[in-house]
Amino acid sequence: MRLFLCEKPSQGRDIAKVLGASRRGDGCLIGRETTVTWCIGHLLETAPPEAYGDQYKTWSLDHLPIIPAQWRVEVKPKTVVQFKIIKQLLNEATTVVIATDADREGEMIARELLELCNYRGSVERLWLSALNEASIRKALSSLKSGQETFPLYHSALARSRADWLIGMNLSRLFTLLGRRAGYDGVLSVGRVQTPTLRLVVERDRAIASFVSVPYWVVEVHLSSMGQSFIASWIPPSSGRDEAGRCLQQALASQTVQAISSSKTATVASLQTEHLREAPPLPFDLSTLQQVCSRKLGLGAQETLNIAQA
Known part of the structure; x- marks a missing residue:
């Protein structure tokens, strides 16, 4: 049996329609020699620290840093049913076509399932960005080798494990140090979250400390x-x-x-640029109301009433 593994149900239905897999099964669509199934985003997640030992159930500086010797993943509680369906289908499949999104996260969603379920059959990759019929047929006619996109899985794993190492270790570290300083709460640290938060804080501080200065333009x-x-x-x-x-x-x-006092001016230098300007987009309601208020003196509700009429 040839199994197409999609990322989400809507994606699975679009591909199944082109493949002629129209008979409904539990969490899948079945054709003559092809079955299409789907994940619901990530069915699996990296196991929390306590999965690596009971000692990690209690937060302690003595246990940091936590660096797993052998990484583990767990099935998300909300997706257990779909995981069991996919696992059974993988046991029956001779070929798997990865049909998840064409990026590293899509690759990871499929590969982590193949690895956890110990799938050892052949793997092909459907590289697809659009879900219209013409695009699907074109992608089906030029399937990639599974080995061609396998490095994307390693890239996604690196991202995922970096997130885990920074988030789990530094959140525990800063929370424990915060408690020593009298802060009673969790200080969450994230690889993306924390620098983004810093940008927001710095901008807020700059706005709060801004002092207007008069200046003159001629x-x-x-x-x-x-x-x-x-x-x-x-x-x-x-x-x-x-x-x-x-x-x-x-x-x-x-x-x-x-x-x-002078009626003449001398051009010291001249720079010419050729620019191409795209036509302006149609108004959205908010911008239309602003322009009508500024140019015509119309109120927001009045502009809305005219537009709707």
Whole structure:
């Protein structure tokens, strides 16, 4: 039996339709010589620290760092039924076609199941990004070898295990140190979560400590050969801040007087760029209300009523 292993039920139904597997089974769709089944995202998860020994049930600095000698995975409680179905189908399959998403996480979802269930048959890979019929048929006609995409599994494992090592060890470490300092709670640390949180905190602090500073801009309306344009004055280095703004009103006023007394200007340098601008997208309601308020003086509800009418 040839078994197609998909990532989610909707994906399985789309592929089964093209394959002609229309008879419903428990957690699968069955054809003449082909069966299509699916996961529900990740059916498995990396085992928690306590799975590696009872000593890890209690959080202690003496047990850190926790580095598994042999990594374990466990079936998620919510997906036990589907896992048992897939395990039975793998026992009956002679060929497995991995039809999960075409990325490293999709590869991992399938491979970790094959490994846990000790599947030893041949493996092929359906490399598919779109789920319309034409795309599915094209991908089915050019199946990849399982070995070709196997390195993606190792890449996903590295990501998963790095998340585990950082999350489990540092969350315990910082929580225990926090308790010593009088903090009664869990301090969660994550490989992605923590640096992202830092970016948010730093931005919040910058906003909270922001002090507005007045600055002056001098713009000059110029014309040459029938073309009009606006030029902005660049303050001298001694009279501007790091952002290039003039912070001295007297300097800006002197510049305005100097420019006003002269009727000519010299172009010191010219830079030309050719740009391609995409057509603007249609309005969403929020932007439409903002524009109508600014240009027409309409209220948000009034704009909504007109748009709906």
